[in-house]
Amino acid sequence: MTDPLDDLKRAFEDATPEPDGERRRVNLARAQKLFDRAQDSEVEQRRADDRANTWAGIEQGLRHMLNALNSRSVLAAAGVVAAVGLTALLVTSTRNATLRPPLIVADTGVAPESVASPPGEPEAERPAPGLGGEERADAGESGSPAPPTGGVHDARSPAPEHAMPAEGEAPETVVVESDLQPPGPAPVPNRELDFHAPGATADAESFSATVAALERQREALRIQLEGLPERSDDASAVVREGEVRVRADGRVAVAYEAEAAPPRPAAVAAPLPPPVEGELARGFVSAWTVSGADPVVRLPTGACATCDSQAPRAPNTEAFANEDASPVKVTSEEPVSTFSIDVDTASYSVLRSSLTNGYLPVPESVRIEELINYFPYGYPAPGERGTPFRPTVSVSETPWNPDTLLMHIGIQGRQPATDDRPPLNLVFLVDTSGSMDVPNKLPLLVQSFRLMVGQLDPADEVAIVAYAGSAGRVLDPTLAGERGAILSALDRLHAGGSTAGAAGIQLAYRVARDMAAEGEVTRVILATDGDFNVGISDPDELEGFIARQREGGVYLSVLGFGRGNLDDATMQALAQNGNGQAAYIDTLAEAQKVLVDQLVGTLFPIADDVKIQVEFNPASVAEYRLIGYETRALRREDFNNDRVDAGEIGAGHSVTAIYEVTPVGSPAVLHDALRYAGRPADPPVADGRRGGSRELAFLRLRYKEPGEESSELIELPITRDAGGADAEQRFAAAIAGFGQLLRDGVYTGDWTWSDAIALAVANAGDDRFGYRREAVTLMRLAESLAVAE
Amino acid sequence: MTSVPARDEELVRAAATGSREAFRELLELHYDRIFRFCFRLTGRREEAEDLTQDICVALPAKLKSFRGRASLTTWLYRVAMNAAHDRRRRAMSRTKAAEGWGEIEMSRLAEETGRAADLDWLRRSMAVLPDDLRDTVALTIDGEMTHAEAAEVLGISEGTVSWRLSEARKRLRAMRQEETGR
Numbered sequence: 001m002t003d004p005l006d007d008l009k010r011a012f013e014d015a016t017p018e019p020d021g022e023r024r025r026v027n028l029a030r031a032q033k034l035f036d037r038a039q040d041s042e043v044e045q046r047r048a049d050d051r052a053n054t055w056a057g058i059e060q061g062l063r064h065m066l067n068a069l070n071s072r073s074v075l076a077a078a079g080v081v082a083a084v085g086l087t088a089l090l091v092t093s094t095r096n097a098t099l100r101p102p103l104i105v106a107d108t109g110v111a112p113e114s115v116a117s118p119p120g121e122p123e124a125e126r127p128a129p130g131l132g133g134e135e136r137a138d139a140g141e142s143g144s145p146a147p148p149t150g151g152v153h154d155a156r157s158p159a160p161e162h163a164m165p166a167e168g169e170a171p172e173t174v175v176v177e178s179d180l181q182p183p184g185p186a187p188v189p190n191r192e193l194d195f196h197a198p199g200a201t202a203d204a205e206s207f208s209a210t211v212a213a214l215e216r217q218r219e220a221l222r223i224q225l226e227g228l229p230e231r232s233d234d235a236s237a238v239v240r241e242g243e244v245r246v247r248a249d250g251r252v253a254v255a256y257e258a259e260a261a262p263p264r265p266a267a268v269a270a271p272l273p274p275p276v277e278g279e280l281a282r283g284f285v286s287a288w289t290v291s292g293a294d295p296v297v298r299l300p301t302g303a304c305a306t307c308d309s310q311a312p313r314a315p316n317t318e319a320f321a322n323e324d325a326s327p328v329k330v331t332s333e334e335p336v337s338t339f340s341i342d343v344d345t346a347s348y349s350v351l352r353s354s355l356t357n358g359y360l361p362v363p364e365s366v367r368i369e370e371l372i373n374y375f376p377y378g379y380p381a382p383g384e385r386g387t388p389f390r391p392t393v394s395v396s397e398t399p400w401n402p403d404t405l406l407m408h409i410g411i412q413g414r415q416p417a418t419d420d421r422p423p424l425n426l427v428f429l430v431d432t433s434g435s436m437d438v439p440n441k442l443p444l445l446v447q448s449f450r451l452m453v454g455q456l457d458p459a460d461e462v463a464i465v466a467y468a469g470s471a472g473r474v475l476d477p478t479l480a481g482e483r484g485a486i487l488s489a490l491d492r493l494h495a496g497g498s499t500a501g502a503a504g505i506q507l508a509y510r511v512a513r514d515m516a517a518e519g520e521v522t523r524v525i526l527a528t529d530g531d532f533n534v535g536i537s538d539p540d541e542l543e544g545f546i547a548r549q550r551e552g553g554v555y556l557s558v559l560g561f562g563r564g565n566l567d568d569a570t571m572q573a574l575a576q577n578g579n580g581q582a583a584y585i586d587t588l589a590e591a592q593k594v595l596v597d598q599l600v601g602t603l604f605p606i607a608d609d610v611k612i613q614v615e616f617n618p619a620s621v622a623e624y625r626l627i628g629y630e631t632r633a634l635r636r637e638d639f640n641n642d643r644v645d646a647g648e649i650g651a652g653h654s655v656t657a658i659y660e661v662t663p664v665g666s667p668a669v670l671h672d673a674l675r676y677a678g679r680p681a682d683p684p685v686a687d688g689r690r691g692g693s694r695e696l697a698f699l700r701l702r703y704k705e706p707g708e709e710s711s712e713l714i715e716l717p718i719t720r721d722a723g724g725a726d727a728e729q730r731f732a733a734a735i736a737g738f739g740q741l742l743r744d745g746v747y748t749g750d751w752t753w754s755d756a757i758a759l760a761v762a763n764a765g766d767d768r769f770g771y772r773r774e775a776v777t778l779m780r781l782a783e784s785l786a787v788a789e
Numbered sequence: 790m791t792s793v794p795a796r797d798e799e800l801v802r803a804a805a806t807g808s809r810e811a812f813r814e815l816l817e818l819h820y821d822r823i824f825r826f827c828f829r830l831t832g833r834r835e836e837a838e839d840l841t842q843d844i845c846v847a848l849p850a851k852l853k854s855f856r857g858r859a860s861l862t863t864w865l866y867r868v869a870m871n872a873a874h875d876r877r878r879r880a881m882s883r884t885k886a887a888e889g890w891g892e893i894e895m896s897r898l899a900e901e902t903g904r905a906a907d908l909d910w911l912r913r914s915m916a917v918l919p920d921d922l923r924d925t926v927a928l929t930i931d932g933e934m935t936h937a938e939a940a941e942v943l944g945i946s947e948g949t950v951s952w953r954l955s956e957a958r959k960r961l962r963a964m965r966q967e968e969t970g971r
Binding site for chain 1: 798804810813816820821829838842845846907908910915926932954957958961965
């Protein structure tokens with residue numbers, strides 16, 4: 001008998017629907033709005049704190065109290081069917097005449113046991129509507145209009161943590177009560193500090209009256225509070241606040257005004273009733289917004305009392321492909337280094353997206369070879385005929401270590417004359433799932449493709465297939481000359497709708513195969529934010545499918561958009577298996593680079609399965625280390641095995657690999673000689689010269705002409721006399737150093753960000769497209785962020 | 790090639806200091822997974838959508854209470870689980886009796902896919918499990934969560950998770966035996 005849990009798992013896989021795209025979009029937008037508002041308030045908060053530090057402890061105290069309150073025993077429900085997730089509110093006064101932004105301390109009421117809920121049904125235990133007025137006796141003094149309905153919710157009533165205002169029945173005022181004592185020493189002063197909740201009104205006149213009243217009140221409150229001793233502990237701080245009324249009987253009451261029409265975007269950080277569209281602020285914003293000052297919503301930290309234990313991370317949907325940095329190898333033990341070339345650039349764009357958003361990238365997201373290969377280098381190009389690319393090697397001093405050398409291998413692909421390139425068949429396979437409905441995803445994608453279509457020759461053909469959302473064939477193969485038809489098909493793409501896991505990828509390849517013809521280049525361009533629900537759900541099966549399609553001569557490029565659930569690892573895997581490359585498009589400028597400036601290189605492979613093998617000479621090189629390419633390592637024997645897949649070079653592409661090598665006898669040698677190992681046959685000489693051989697290493701390159709089965713071999717010795725570094729190599733070294741600083745900086749010693757920046761600036765070259773200048777900007781940003789951390 | 794799930798931390802940190810982009814990413818990153826989990830808990834698509842929405846609107850505020858000592862996923866699952874419990878309690882208090890796990894959804898799906906037998910089995914299986922076992926199954930069934938993590942979400946020991954799963958297995962076997970008459 002099979003394991004029923006396994007059966008269950010399979011059944012779930014079949015039965016679990018995808019989230020509705022439209023609701024996903026709405027939910028995300030709503031959450032974002034709430035977040036933004038909370039942030040705006042945060043800024044205000046900080047400003048307020050700066051102005052009056054003595055107030056700083058107060059909210060902290062309140063937060064503590066909130067934690068105590070924030071339990072099932074805290075109930076917020078008005079007499080009507082509603083309660084809200086706001087458990088406390090705090091008004092502070094200001095020192096000067098102007099209104100100071102009030103602090104509103106809001107807790108969502110959701111932590112740790114609850115989350116916002118939809119309208120609930122009134123429960124028997126709850127106070128009946130109308131009872132609410134009683135607790136609001138304190139609100140009358142300033143003459144502020146009393147809300148017509150109010151509520152008191154007794155903390156003892158066993159209702160859910162909170163319920164939501166029912167549609168159309170949002171409570172005017174909610175008073176939250178709790179039996180809980182604030183933490184800290186008990187003698188709670190038997191003193192009730194009042195504040196007044198002006199009633200809801202959008203009327204301008206009563207509005208300003210309310211403001212004036214509120215201001216007077218605050219001043220009074222301030223005086224009252226100043227009369228109190230300095231905050232000595234959390235409990236007293238809470239009491240001092242006055243926003244939370246601590247009554248003689250020890251019960252704590254928190255007043256909360258629910259239904260004011262905020263004159264400004266109100267700070268909201270509380271769960272919202274789902275159905276009240278367009279009234280997001282309602283029921284959660286206090287009347288203090290009437291004062292014209294921005295309210296501040298503070299959220300208690302640590303509200304989640306039980307979520308702090310250590311736990312291993314669960315798998316994440318945004319995963320980066322990487323390996324630990326290649327270690328330093330001892331030449332005598334492992335003289336051969338083998339890897340596949342890599343023309344991907346996604347890691348650089350991801351890095352840029354992180355830095356420009358103000359945070360350092362996670363080290364694992366940095367693949368140094370992709371940073372280096374992002375930039376075009378002016379390596380000498382191969383001739384018109386013969387080998388499609390040309391290697392250039394140089395050896396120079398390592399910028400971050402005077403005792404080692406950088407061995408630089410640059411490969412320049414031939415740039416074919418663009419006017420006689422073969423016709424292209426492109427199938428755009430576009431993810432239109434709901435998550436793509438963000439400006440930097442589908443709209444950017446459409447713009448990017450528009451740019452690209454402008455670059456195509458009239459004889460090229462384009463087809464468009466969408467998957468997830470509006471699935472299916474959007475545009476039948478169409479000559480690029482009919483630009484209008486293609487552009488309007490692009491414009492028809494829209495994200496959302498229910499996600500149908502249509503057989504997008506199979507369809508795309510089928511279309512591609514139909515388009516393919518002798519002497520043409522056919523490529524599927526998959527554009528996605530990481531939703532690889534392309535019709536084959538098993539990743540291995542997907543890779544296998546793509547690898548089989550590769551045999552059919554169809555190439556695959558993967559363009560990543562947005563950072564929502566970007567699945568970098570899968571992108572990489574698919575592009576590698578599909579004889580293609582992965583790029584990440586974060587800006588239109590990047591689209592310009594990948595799809596316009598480097599269109600030919602992006603789309604036309606000139607060599608397939610390009611592998612590099614370097615054999616180091618133990619007589620001259622004691623240790624070596626390949627910088628980057630960790631995910632591209634090949635086994636030594638794979639080099640000569642033509643069945644083992646490797647990277648492609650596109651027309652005009654350049655690929656750079658850098659080794660840091662430690663000459664024999666250098667003080668930088670990290671490994672001690674082994675006591676029991678045999679002495680090297682040739683005793684090392686200080687400068688690595690030996691027997692007239694100045695060879696450091698021997699370079700072997702294998703590649704296949706596109707579509708060929710067997711590989712060609714190029715061999716080249718690398719000597720100490722190989723050309724020194726010029727600006728191109730030095731810039732690459734600066735980027736290599738930059739990448740290492742981002743990753744760990746183990747080998748870069750005391751070399752700093754500034755050193756990297758200086759090196760990059762000095763070697764920016766003519767930088768026709770401005771890529772290098774942009775890199776310098778990013779390096780500066782990284783430096784500042786690193787210092788700030 | 791290793792997949793490195795290291796981005797949460799970076800995002801939470803950035804979101805906590807106010808990066809809207811980071812917050813957006815974070816939510817997008819986890820949205821579908823939350824939804825799927827909600828579905829497994831409820832068996833009803835609409836219910837799962839609602840639950841997911843609850844969680845979404847709560848998160849901007851909740852985020853601050855995430856202190857990074859638990860994994861974000863674990864924390865999120867707990868939020869979801871608690872939300873589901875709230876709903877369940879409310880449903881119980883309604884006059885209308887709570888429907889069994891996923892009845893409507895399953896029959897709809899069954900019609901659409903013509904896989905009535907499998908889906909019916911799924912529905913009956915989940916319905917046969919008491920809440921605690923069902924929660925535990927829903928947490929662990931997709932294999933993304935270890936027993937230790939599920940234990941943390943549920944606030945029980947790892948051993949209890951394992952016990953519950955074997956208990957669930959037992960009950961499902963019993964159900965099957967009953968049905969096949971063996």
